[in-house]
Amino acid sequence: xxxxxxxxxxxxxxxxxxxxxxxxxxxxxxxxxxxxxxxxxxxxxxxxxxxxxxxxxxxxxxxxxxxxxxxxxxxxxxxxxxxxxxxxxxxxxxxxxxxxxxxxxxxxxxxxxxxxxxxxxxxxxxxxxxxxxxxxxxxxxxxxxxxxxxxxxxxxxxxxxxxxxxxxxxxxxxxxxxxxxxxxxxxxxxxxxxxxxxxxxxxxxxxxxxxxxxxxxxxxxxxxxxxxxxxxxxxxxxxxxxxxxxxxxxxxxxxxxxxxxxxxxxxxxxxxxxxxxxxxxxxxxxxxxxxxxxxxxxxxxxxxxxxxxxxxxxxxxxxxxxxxxxxxxxxxxxxxxxxxxxxxxxxxxxxxxxxxxxxxxxxxxxxxxxxxxxxxxxxxxxxxxxxxxxxxxxxxxxxxx
Amino acid sequence: xxxxxxxxxxxxxxxxxxxxxxxxxxxxxxxxxxxxxxxxxxxxxxxxxxxxxxxxxxxxxxxxxxxxxxxxxxxxxxxxxxxxxxxxxxxxxxxxxxxxxxxxxxxxxxxxxxxxxxxxxxxxxxxxxxxxxxxxxxxxxxxxxxxxxxxxxxxxxxxxxxxxxxxxxxxxxxxxxxxxxxxxxxxxxxxxxxxxxxxxxxxxxxxxxxxxxxxxxxxxxxxxxxxxxxxxxxxxxxxxxxxxxxxxxxxxxxxxxxxxxxxxxxxxxxxxxxxxxxxxxxxxxxxxxxxxxxxxxxxxxxxxxxxxxxxxxxxxxxxxxxxxxxxxxxxxxxxxxxxxxxxxxxxxxxxxxxxxxxxxxxxxxxxxxxxxxxxxxxxxxxxxxxxxxxxxxxxxxxxxx
Numbered sequence: 001x002x003x004x005x006x007x008x009x010x011x012x013x014x015x016x017x018x019x020x021x022x023x024x025x026x027x028x029x030x031x032x033x034x035x036x037x038x039x040x041x042x043x044x045x046x047x048x049x050x051x052x053x054x055x056x057x058x059x060x061x062x063x064x065x066x067x068x069x070x071x072x073x074x075x076x077x078x079x080x081x082x083x084x085x086x087x088x089x090x091x092x093x094x095x096x097x098x099x100x101x102x103x104x105x106x107x108x109x110x111x112x113x114x115x116x117x118x119x120x121x122x123x124x125x126x127x128x129x130x131x132x133x134x135x136x137x138x139x140x141x142x143x144x145x146x147x148x149x150x151x152x153x154x155x156x157x158x159x160x161x162x163x164x165x166x167x168x169x170x171x172x173x174x175x176x177x178x179x180x181x182x183x184x185x186x187x188x189x190x191x192x193x194x195x196x197x198x199x200x201x202x203x204x205x206x207x208x209x210x211x212x213x214x215x216x217x218x219x220x221x222x223x224x225x226x227x228x229x230x231x232x233x234x235x236x237x238x239x240x241x242x243x244x245x246x247x248x249x250x251x252x253x254x255x256x257x258x259x260x261x262x263x264x265x266x267x268x269x270x271x272x273x274x275x276x277x278x279x280x281x282x283x284x285x286x287x288x289x290x291x292x293x294x295x296x297x298x299x300x301x302x303x304x305x306x307x308x309x310x311x312x313x314x315x316x317x318x319x320x321x322x323x324x325x326x327x328x329x330x331x332x333x334x335x336x337x338x339x340x341x342x343x344x345x346x347x348x349x350x351x352x353x354x355x356x357x358x359x360x361x362x363x364x365x366x367x368x369x370x371x372x373x374x375x376x377x378x379x380x381x382x383x384x385x386x387x388x389x390x391x392x393x394x395x396x397x398x399x400x401x
Numbered sequence: 402x403x404x405x406x407x408x409x410x411x412x413x414x415x416x417x418x419x420x421x422x423x424x425x426x427x428x429x430x431x432x433x434x435x436x437x438x439x440x441x442x443x444x445x446x447x448x449x450x451x452x453x454x455x456x457x458x459x460x461x462x463x464x465x466x467x468x469x470x471x472x473x474x475x476x477x478x479x480x481x482x483x484x485x486x487x488x489x490x491x492x493x494x495x496x497x498x499x500x501x502x503x504x505x506x507x508x509x510x511x512x513x514x515x516x517x518x519x520x521x522x523x524x525x526x527x528x529x530x531x532x533x534x535x536x537x538x539x540x541x542x543x544x545x546x547x548x549x550x551x552x553x554x555x556x557x558x559x560x561x562x563x564x565x566x567x568x569x570x571x572x573x574x575x576x577x578x579x580x581x582x583x584x585x586x587x588x589x590x591x592x593x594x595x596x597x598x599x600x601x602x603x604x605x606x607x608x609x610x611x612x613x614x615x616x617x618x619x620x621x622x623x624x625x626x627x628x629x630x631x632x633x634x635x636x637x638x639x640x641x642x643x644x645x646x647x648x649x650x651x652x653x654x655x656x657x658x659x660x661x662x663x664x665x666x667x668x669x670x671x672x673x674x675x676x677x678x679x680x681x682x683x684x685x686x687x688x689x690x691x692x693x694x695x696x697x698x699x700x701x702x703x704x705x706x707x708x709x710x711x712x713x714x715x716x717x718x719x720x721x722x723x724x725x726x727x728x729x730x731x732x733x734x735x736x737x738x739x740x741x742x743x744x745x746x747x748x749x750x751x752x753x754x755x756x757x758x759x760x761x762x763x764x765x766x767x768x769x770x771x772x773x774x775x776x777x778x779x780x781x782x783x784x785x786x787x788x789x790x791x792x793x794x795x796x797x798x799x800x801x802x
Contacts, residue, residue, distance in 0.1 A: 053727070054725060054728030054736045054752070055728070055736075084721060119724060229724070306795075310795070310796045320482070320485060320520025324453060324484075327453035327455030327456070327630060328454070332454075333454050335455045336487070348485070390707070394707075394711070395792060395795075395796060398707070398711035398715075399711045
């Protein structure tokens with residue numbers, strides 16, 4: 001009775017959602033750079049935005065519109081973040097919403113807007129206007145993948161995922177698309193994510209589910225430790241599956257929640273796996289901390305350490321650098337209690353090297369994916385973060401524009 | 402009447418200090434790896450150690466000995482950090498001290514010990530014993546540079562500096578040596594620093610001067626954001642200049658303090674300039690923050706951002722990434738108030754791009770040294786950090802062992 005993955009699914013997998021992506025000329029080489037996701041009927045909305053105090057104009061505008069009421073859709077551009085653009089940038093973000101609202105003969109407050117790309121540049125609004133008009137004319141219930149393509153920046157591949165489950169014999173679907181690549185860090189990444197569902201759910205319940213799901217997915221990934229100005233996760237629920245209203249006492253409510261977390265975690269993992277220049281994806285699992293907060297501090301310190309991440313790149317099981325990171329993490333750590341495992345293989349016991357041959361550990365760190373488990377033996381706090389190595393290629397990608 | 406730099410000066414520049422460096426076989430290629438700095442008479446001592454909770458064995462032992470009373474000298478090995486080595490490692494550190502104390506027929510508690518190198522390996526004590534014996538036999542008042550060479554790890558050059566000033570007609574000298582290169586971050590770096598002086602000063606006064614000087618030098622540099630298990634700054638004052646006791650009411654006390662800060666800042670800058678794989682040295686100066694703490698948060702966020710540091714490597718004046726870092730730094734930042742200058746050239750005003758041509762900014766970021774000044778216009782808090790870029794070469798150096 002669990003949810004099933006829909007092969008090739010995305011934002012248009014749920015009933016009553018249409019999408020597309022077009023090239024409007026923001027990206028210099030004519031790639032797609034403008035996406036539209038539209039619900040046939042007004043949808044309940046819940047969203048999470050960057051915690052960065054320097055918020056892009058579209059974030060400021062969308063934060064306001066999320067409070068308004070139901071939402072018809074989202075317009076997204078890539079290639080320009082519309083951040084640090086002052087009141088002119090705010091006007092541009094509002095104009096994007098007015099253009100799309102006009103196309104669908106709806107009120108502007110029923111729309112959300114996202115931007116991603118370089119900070120500090122204004123949008124070429126004449127091109128954007130044409131792009132939105134073109135997209136509005138060609139949206140289709142089959143073109144979720146076009147939208148997923150149009151929101152990419154340094155991503156090397158589309159990130160889409162969808163799952164379906166049954167509530168009282170009726171199908172309920174959750175689909176999503178995301179972009180990531182650089183500036184990826186908890187709370188949150190330079191990441192945009194739009195999730196659609198035909199589930200029938202009220203706003204407060206959806207809000208609670210989304211907060212929880214983001215906390216267990218997008219807030220637990222880190223590529224480079226930089227929290228961006230534009231991060232946005234939007235969830236639209238249009239209710240067209242026709243089930244009863246999903247409330248917390250509903251027998252299938254747990255399945256909805258679980259599936260939403262699963263979809264977000266899947267998209268979050270795709271973001272990490274497509275991190276700029278990476279060669280390793282590493283689950284950092286912290287157990288036995290004095291508190292969840294302590295476990296989080298340790299996981300973050302490891303996921304942010306340039307020295308640890310470069311050692312992974314070289315396939316070096318350099319647990320000494322992990323010990324050092326534990327010590328400066330701010331968490332309560334007792335060196336002589338610490339155990340560190342690489343994929344279940346004991347590397348450190350009582351804060352000292354185990355008897356496991358280094359060659360065995362080296363082989364594990366040579367793999368593209370592995371898990372590092374750190375047991376502090378000081379309590380029951382747990383936390384995990386999905387992160388990557390730090391490569392010469394990352395530097396190469398980010399040293400240019 | 403200011404202090405003058407002593408050309409080629411170092412730890413043996415002050416009266417009554419001898420030093421040397423030898424190769425005992427810890428480093429695989431036969432380079433010097435053991436240093437000894439000895440005062441002819443017991444010296445007052447003040448020291449600062451890593452804030453990392455995972456402290457190397459020599460740090461634990463030296464912390465105890467600093468409390469004891471006067472100190473005759475310091476033995477330092479490079480190539481092995483003697484960290485995460487349990488009670489065996491503590492025994493090794495103590496044995497190093499016993500060996501050197503025996504050589505000079507003094508009590509073990511009159512000695513300090515430092516180690517630097519890879520974490521998790523035990524010291525080859527038989528080799529270390531021979532090395533200490535060899536060093537004790539050949540110390541000389543001229544061989545400060547030998548000691549400075551022996552403490553290097555991935556450093557590409559020796560770091561030594563000395564200054565001299567006059568107190569009531571008598572010469573007072575402060576000399577020092579340091580090593581750095583990787584794991585460089587406030588509180589503190591994988592850095593060792595030994596400073597010697599023939600100033601006549603009591604322990605509490607010296608302690609206060611050293612705390613203050615470290616705060617304004619070694620605590621304000623960052624290469625890669627990793628605080629190590631072994632960081633140590635030791636200052637020995639043997640009083641052999643023969644001046645009056647320097648107390649805070651002494652007319653020349655300010656000059657002593659100022660010179661100590663100057664020596665430490667000089668050594669700190671040498672550490673940053675010799676950072677692993679770096680091509681840029683950047684002064685990050687934050688002004689007008691709501692508090693000193695806020696200024697510090699902003700300076701640290703900029704100095705730790707992989708995205709900002711890689712953009713410098715590429716000569717890209719990507720102030721957008723700086724704006725993003727301000728926003729997630731935790732400091733109180735009002736986007737519309739922010740000004741950012743590159744070497745005095747206005748790049749951002751009111752949180753938006755200035756009219757300065759990008760080509761001009763690009764030229765500045767192309768230089769090996771520049772200053773980024775961030776004015777928050779929310780208060781009077783100031784802080785600065787000396788940092789570097791993040792290069793492919795840094796990754797290359799750290800991905801191996």
